[in-house]
Amino acid sequence: MTFVAPGASPAASADAAFAPPPAPPAWRWLGSRIATFCLVEIQKIRHDRTELVTRAIQPALWLLIFGTTFNRLHVIPTGGIDYLDFLTPGILAQSGLFVAVFYGIQVIWERDAGVLAKLLVTPTPRAALVTGKAFAASIRAFSQVIVILVLARILGVDFTTNPLRLLAAALAVVLGSAFFATLSLSIAGLAMTRERLMGIGQAITMPLFFGSNALYPVDLMPAWLRAFSVINPLSYEVNALRRLLLGTPGNLLVDFGVLLFALVLGVTVAAAILPRLVR
């Protein structure tokens, strides 16, 4: 391959020894970077599994305490299904949200340690870096899915065992978590410090959770909250999960379309903001 550097002097262009190695086609970058960052996340989880257990406690409490209690009260109209069944998809989405919304803290740590600067000096387009990191965050969320589904089954939740539907449900959690991770990365680029990101993360997590259909149907909400739930990607994630796991009515095309659109938007914004961290 003859590499002619744009703007290079004729002498430099003629010196083939200094040509950079050939770059792979651009379409392969995204897949390769997502795979790399996901692999790194799996390696980290393998080295330290304590987080898998500690992160499972909160969703387990939601199912065990909140879910089983409200299951007896019968105060929330769920369209003829048990409240615990209704709640399980909501808790799956919520656990992904909680993991992802604080993922930016890790990136701020990487900034402080110089790791982020090194990543930004690799031939990785900013959008590919952000997408890779977002899917890496969803790997952690995905590990929660398995724990919650096992627990839900033990508690008697009757969800599908169709492997394709389970796979699609996992995809919904991955897309939703990846979007919230891009939100966290954008906030990290603006907040710049772990403390601020922690504060902002805590401030937005509960509104996102309560302003969705995770705990109750949107019909029960006041008009202003219902309006918020329409633009809240978490609602679409929960809708998709209920449709796939419980077979409730819904439009998967709309749900996955919104999640995908939100993710693309999130990646675009985070890719523009993230480099601020190393300036």
Place this chain on the structure above:
Amino acid sequence: MSGEAAFVPAPAVECSGLRYRFGDHVAVDGVDLDVRTGEMFGLLGPNGAGKTTTIRILTTLLPVVEGAARIFGLDVSEAPMQARRLVGYVPQQLSADGQLSGRENVSMFARLFDVPRRERPYRVEEVLAAMNLEDAADRLANTYSGGMVRRLELAQALVNQPRVLILDEPTIGLDPVGRDTVWDRLRALQAEGITVLLTTHYMEEAEELCNRVSLMHRGRIRAVGTPAELEAGLGPEATLDHVFRHYAGDSLEEGGELRDVRSTRRVARRLG
């Protein structure tokens, strides 16, 4: 002038009229730099002199706002992706990921630099061996000493087979043994033909390692030459330390920019 043009290879690193501001503060103020292929070049200066900013522009972490920066003739603002493939970069901080093993740290960068799958395991082993880290390769990096982490970072930077290594304060905070091993590795790399650009404010390091040095102060290059040339320019008894003080004045007392000082102290603290 002869009719036949002499073949002059492009400098490994070249900056011309480079200028960068943080708000009102001019961090880099018209820097011209010319690092020759195969040499070890030191960018010296007190904290806040603009060394790290210059390096951040060269490594595409900061945009080229004014002037030009080239790596082997390649304009870093026009072709950042290609330029990054020519560079191995080690920042000032201890930048290995402590939650991964040494091998995983290097392997990650092999993937990010698109080292072909079949070559990857060999390349990773090769650079780990070159940095004397084979025995510790499967240990988590957070169990490494400061000197080992620096060598691991060099292994990460080398897995791409870069043409130029850019190192920001490579031995800051290291004990004498760790420092010596890093120096040995750098000399070996230079012997293999890799160009090295490093920043330092240790004059001993510049004396020991660098073929040429450039003294930077308040965003400007104040002097360039071999350590011997710069010393001779000041007097028969002058050392590089005298040269440094001559050009930097008492600015060491001022301590440079707060964030540089903070960063330097953080690194020193983490290295113990």
